[in-house]
Amino acid sequence: MQSLILEISIVFILLVANGLCAMTEIAIVSSRKGLLRTMADEGNSGSKKALVLSESPNRFLSTVQIGITLVGIIAGAMGSGNIANSLAEVIAPLPFIGDYARPLALGVVISILTYFSLVVGELVPKRLAMKFPEAIASAMAGPMAALSTIAAPAVSLLSWSTGRLLRLFGIREDQESTVSREDITVLVREGMVAGSINRAESRMMQGVIDFEKLVAYDIMIPRPRIIWIEQNADHQTIWESIIQSTQEVFPVYQGRRDNLVGAVSLKDIYASLAAGKPVSFGEIMHPPLLVPELQPARVLLESFRKTGQRAAFVLDEFGSLMGMVTLIDLMETIIGDVPSREEQLAMPIQKRSDGSWLIDGLYEIEKLPDQLEFFKLPEGGGDEYQTVSGWLVKELGRTPQETDKVTSGIWTFEVMDIDGIRVDKILATRKPAIAQTPDSDEP
Numbered sequence: 001m002q003s004l005i006l007e008i009s010i011v012f013i014l015l016v017a018n019g020l021c022a023m024t025e026i027a028i029v030s031s032r033k034g035l036l037r038t039m040a041d042e043g044n045s046g047s048k049k050a051l052v053l054s055e056s057p058n059r060f061l062s063t064v065q066i067g068i069t070l071v072g073i074i075a076g077a078m079g080s081g082n083i084a085n086s087l088a089e090v091i092a093p094l095p096f097i098g099d100y101a102r103p104l105a106l107g108v109v110i111s112i113l114t115y116f117s118l119v120v121g122e123l124v125p126k127r128l129a130m131k132f133p134e135a136i137a138s139a140m141a142g143p144m145a146a147l148s149t150i151a152a153p154a155v156s157l158l159s160w161s162t163g164r165l166l167r168l169f170g171i172r173e174d175q176e177s178t179v180s181r182e183d184i185t186v187l188v189r190e191g192m193v194a195g196s197i198n199r200a201e202s203r204m205m206q207g208v209i210d211f212e213k214l215v216a217y218d219i220m221i222p223r224p225r226i227i228w229i230e231q232n233a234d235h236q237t238i239w240e241s242i243i244q245s246t247q248e249v250f251p252v253y254q255g256r257r258d259n260l261v262g263a264v265s266l267k268d269i270y271a272s273l274a275a276g277k278p279v280s281f282g283e284i285m286h287p288p289l290l291v292p293e294l295q296p297a298r299v300l301l302e303s304f305r306k307t308g309q310r311a312a313f314v315l316d317e318f319g320s321l322m323g324m325v326t327l328i329d330l331m332e333t334i335i336g337d338v339p340s341r342e343e344q345l346a347m348p349i350q351k352r353s354d355g356s357w358l359i360d361g362l363y364e365i366e367k368l369p370d371q372l373e374f375f376k377l378p379e380g381g382g383d384e385y386q387t388v389s390g391w392l393v394k395e396l397g398r399t400p401q402e403t404d405k406v407t408s409g410i411w412t413f414e415v416m417d418i419d420g421i422r423v424d425k426i427l428a429t430r431k432p433a434i435a436q437t438p439d440s441d442e443p
Contacts (some may be wrong), residue, residue: 054137216312258321264284291325412430
């Protein structure tokens, strides 16, 4: 009896060893290398060993597989041998058992062994490894490295064999896996769902990820919305336009607006007034920072850093000025819009008490889905045209007139005011029949 208990204990210990090997495998594979490096930099020796193992997957996996295979063979041999025989002797005297004792005992032992192999040797350890990957990898890296050294000849043979077979599939062992932008986006979303990242943080992280894709054209303030200053203009006659504007930097032109000769900031104007000097835009202006429309946002940010300027003027391929980009505009692509008090008072889109929206014709079409529920960005929005006014022109196929209407989904857009030939104000109204549908997702 004591011999049977000893054998069962040995089998259980082997199952636990199998679980440790499986747990270490999943822990090291699932561990984030960045976090392991941080722990290693803080003096955690286990993390250093875990990094070494993770950077040699063939050798590490061979070591783990040797351990799991040996444990499985030994546990299976003991279970199907002595333990099954001992159990057969116990049940043989029972009625109707007789000659069936050995097969029945073997079936019972295999069933029990399979159950504990799955639970103790696989499922529970792997779940623990997925829950605490870095901690377990750091703790088990030392013993696994020692096992790898002891089984070095077999590990080397298995690693060599695995590497040769992988080459048949065009995979080299020295190829490193990289983290893509999509991977980071998924991690950010998972963090927001889990509650470890709030919505504002998620928006900023997504802004950083998308920043690489942006060019100056995507961020610029369109030319019609810029307040211009003529080089020889009298400050007394235009100061009211300057004060009412939300701009901090103004383009200075001579003769016609395509002839850009400089830029002047509010700080420059205030410094001149504070010194008691008459404001001469030609004297206080500085050379403008000119950038092509397809200049990447990251390059533009570096230009601001090197030049010390806070505004750049965007030119098309023919040298015509298309718009202006400020440092604030670049920052808002990451953190979201932060309107000033003046901008809030003159918001280009305002919700009215009846649920409709009054929209400035120059409002960016790409921002409209963020304001109007269930409104989808029209095809070509942001590429073929930039503003709501441009979208109406495309839809109508002509210059819009007052009372013209365009329908998109559940929204109807009506031209309310025309400034010259430009659409100034648009009224967006939601269809009542849809708005009152009981199944609507509207809060």
